[in-house]
Structures are given as structure tokens and as C-alpha cells.
Amino acid sequence: MAIRELKPDIHAIGAIDWDRRLFDELIPLPDGTTYNAYLIRGSEKTALIDTVDPTKEHELFDNIKKLRVEKIDYVIPNHAEQDHSGTIPKILEQYPDAKAVTNSKCKSMLIDHLLIPEKRFAEVNDRDTISLGNRTLEFIIAPWVHWPETMLTYLREDKILFPCDLFGSHLARSDLYAVDEAKVYESAKRYYAEIMMPFRNNIKKHMEKLKQYDIEMIAPSHGPIHNKPEFILNAYAEWISDDVKNEVVIPYVSMHGSTDKMVGYFVDALMRRNIATKPFNLTKTDIGELAMSLVDTATIVIATPTVLVGPHPAAVYATYLANALRPKTKFASVIGSYGWGGKMLETITGMLGNLKVELLSPVIVKGHPKKQDFASLEKLAEEILAKHKEIGIIQPEGG
Numbered sequence: 090m091a092i093r094e095l096k097p098d099i100h101a102i103g104a105i106d107w108d109r110r111l112f113d114e115l116i117p118l119p120d121g122t123t124y125n126a127y128l129i130r131g132s133e134k135t136a137l138i139d140t141v142d143p144t145k146e147h148e149l150f151d152n153i154k155k156l157r158v159e160k161i162d163y164v165i166p167n168h169a170e171q172d173h174s175g176t177i178p179k180i181l182e183q184y185p186d187a188k189a190v191t192n193s194k195c196k197s198m199l200i201d202h203l204l205i206p207e208k209r210f211a212e213v214n215d216r217d218t219i220s221l222g223n224r225t226l227e228f229i230i231a232p233w234v235h236w237p238e239t240m241l242t243y244l245r246e247d248k249i250l251f252p253c254d255l256f257g258s259h260l261a262r263s264d265l266y267a268v269d270e271a272k273v274y275e276s277a278k279r280y281y282a283e284i285m286m287p288f289r290n291n292i293k294k295h296m297e298k299l300k301q302y303d304i305e306m307i308a309p310s311h312g313p314i315h316n317k318p319e320f321i322l323n324a325y326a327e328w329i330s331d332d333v334k335n336e337v338v339i340p341y342v343s344m345h346g347s348t349d350k351m352v353g354y355f356v357d358a359l360m361r362r363n364i365a366t367k368p369f370n371l372t373k374t375d376i377g378e379l380a381m382s383l384v385d386t387a388t389i390v391i392a393t394p395t396v397l398v399g400p401h402p403a404a405v406y407a408t409y410l411a412n413a414l415r416p417k418t419k420f421a422s423v424i425g426s427y428g429w430g431g432k433m434l435e436t437i438t439g440m441l442g443n444l445k446v447e448l449l450s451p452v453i454v455k456g457h458p459k460k461q462d463f464a465s466l467e468k469l470a471e472e473i474l475a476k477h478k479e480i481g482i483i484q485p486e487g488g
């Protein structure tokens with residue numbers, strides 16, 4: 090990646106990974122990603138904030154060379170995950186006097202994961218600072234975004250927050266800043282859904298703490314930089330709030346068409362009631378899009394046939410993910426079909442333990458759905474309408 094200047098002597102020197110299509114062997118990356126690293130030169134000392142994924146270390150070193158960096162005094166790991174920390178051992182090797190400055194938890198994780206010797210660390214606590222001469226770095230300990238050791242670094246004089254993963258997006262772009270706000274909003278929401286959503290309550294606390302800081306720029310370690318921080322702060326405020334939308338998300342799979350017919354009918358029944366709905370065919374869907382849809386939906390309805398006495402494995406996978414991502418969803422139900430018996434319903438509902446949802450009437454059908462089954466789907470749609478009214482996301486008629 091070309092070196093870009095944020096301010097005099099503050100440069101983005103990381104890498105763009107245009108072609109990466111999977112993260113953690115799990116998360117689809119339709120738009121690639123970036124590993125942002127920032128070099129800050131003070132009048133006396135030089136600091137490097139985060140590094141890059143080891144697959145891109147040559148790009149980081151090329152940039153360091155181009156900037157003729159003779160000395161790095163501090164490398165600051167805000168987070169121990171290898172897409173940011175993986176090149177720290179090489180940096181420490183290249184700069185034998187450099188110290189890795191981080192909190193005790195991150196230090197211990199970097200010793201475990203990257204075998205960095207303990208003597209190469211300088212440990213910091215919440216609100217500690219280090220001086221670069223004319224510039225000061227302040228460390229804000231912010232655990233669980235999304236690992237237990239995460240911290241944020243604030244550059245006081247320039248009012249720049251370096252939050253690593255937080256406020257980031259998997260978005261490879263040549264733009265340094267978030268100029269295409271619609272695209273960045275979508276990518277950041279997807280990123281929040283996949284990475285941050287299970288830690289919503291921790292992020293709430295950290296965002297409260299950040300109100301004490303005067304922030305003019307947010308420079309995350311994935312995706313474009315926010316030179317209008319209110320854009321991403323407002324988006325996060327919306328996502329971490331308890332507010333949900335008048336919407337039903339339906340992850341579904343069908344083997345011989347019965348569940349498919351039920352989903353088709355049910356989608357129409359919701360639409361007739363002005364409830365927004367999104368069916369996700371699990372044999373085709375991108376799980377990132379499903380995760381994104383769970384950020385603010387009021388209701389999730391899982392639809393599956395019965396196979397080998399339980400739910401279809403694709404529905405099990407989606408249910409497992411929904412449960413692990415802990416969205417703020419308020420209501421859930423199950424619809425689907427069976428041929429001769431099984432425990433599909435019990436298996437699905439038993440997998441939703443992390444969700445604080447009220448379970449609504451399931452509709453489970455033997456074989457092809459019949460008149461009375463469609464009537465049950467109407468009833469479920471009506472029940473959802475009533476529940477959405479009850480929590481105030483649909484105004485009562487005349488209201």
C-alpha cells in the first residue's frame with residue numbers, strides 16, 4: 090500500500106489485501122480488507138501502532154524503508170490477534186532497542202501466540218501515557234472488543250484515536266478516508282455484526298468512556314479512516330442501542346419444497362401486515378449478510394425441514410451462529426416440516442440459550458402444508474404484529 094500522510098509525521102504504512110475472501114476460515118470478505126499500521130514520529134521518539142498480517146509484512150517493511158525510519162522506539166499492539174500483531178516479532182528483530190508497549194493481558198497473549206520474549210515489553214495500564222517528545226500517546230484499556238486484551242491508543246495533541254478493530258471494516262479501498270459513506274456504513278455494519286455484536290455491552294461502556302476524549306479522527310486497523318468521527322460513532326450508537334426494527338429475519342432451508350412453501354406464504358403474510366422481512370436461503374446466502382441482518386431485527390424465525398430426526402444441518406449452523414452472535418433480537422419462532430417424526434423443534438429451541446428472546450408459537454407441519462397450516466402461519470404473523478406493537482416499534486392504529 091502506498092504511504093499516506095494523515096498529518097505531518099503521522100503516516101498510514103500498512104497494507105491492502107484486495108484478494109482476501111475469508112477471515113478466520115469463517116467470515117466471508119466480499120470486499121477484501123486492509124491491515125492498517127500507523128507510524129508516528131515525535132520530536133524525540135518514534136512509535137508504530139499495530140503492524141500487518143504476516144502475509145503482507147514485506148509491504149510494511151518497504152514502507153518503513155521508503156520513509157527512511159532509522160529507529161522505532163515503540164511498537165504498540167492494541168490487540169494480540171495476528172492480523173495486526175503478526176509482524177511484531179520481525180519489527181522487534183529489525184529494531185533491537187524497540188519495546189512493545191501494551192497492557193499485561195495483551196503482553197501475555199503475545200508471549201503465548203508469537204513467542205515474543207518478556208524482556209521486549211513495557212507494560213501500561215489504563216490512562217498511562219508515553220511521550221514521543223512533542224506528542225503524547227495515551228492508552229485506554231478497553232477489553233472485549235472482541236478479545237479480552239484489547240486497548241485503544243489516543244494521540245493527544247492531534248486528537249486521533251487508534252482503536253484497532255473497533256470502528257473498522259473489512260473494506261479494501263484506495264480511499265484513505267471514508268468518503269463513500271453508504272458503502273463504509275454497510276461494511277462497518279457487517280464487521281460489527283460478525284466481530285463486535287456479541288460484545289455489545291462492553292462496547293457500550295467503552296463508548297461512554299470515549300465521550301471524555303476530544304476526537305477529530307478515528308484511525309482503525311481495518312478499512313478507511315474516519316475523518317468525520319461522528320459518522321461511525323453515530324452508527325455504533327444505533328447498533329449497540331437496545332432499539333430493534335419492525336423486521337423478521339428468516340434463515341431457511343428446504344429439501345423437497347414444503348418448508349419453502351411455508352416460508353413463501355409466511356413472507357407474504359408479514360408483508361401484508363407491513364412488517365419488513367428478509368428470507369435467507371441458507372444454501373445460497375452469505376453468512377455475513379445474515380449476521381448483518383441480525384444487528385437490529387426484532388424477530389428471527391428459523392425455518393427447516395426434519396432430516397435424520399433433527400433440523401437440517403444448514404439450519405443448525407445458522408442457529409448456532411445466531412446464538413453465538415447474541416443479537417438484541419426480542420422474539421423467535423420455528424417453522425418447518427417433517428415426514429414422519431423427530432425432534433427438530435426441541436433441537437432448534439434448545440440452541441437459543443444465549444438469546445434473550447420470547448419464543449412465539451411454532452408452526453411444524455407433516456408433509457406438504459395444508460389449509461390449516463397456512464392458517465397457523467397467518468396466526469404467527471398476527472402474533473408477531475401484536476408483539477411488535479407491544480414493544481412500540483409499530484404505532485397502534487390511530488396512534
Ligand code: FEO
Binds near residue numbers: 168170173311
Ligand atoms: Fe483485526 Fe481481531 O483482528
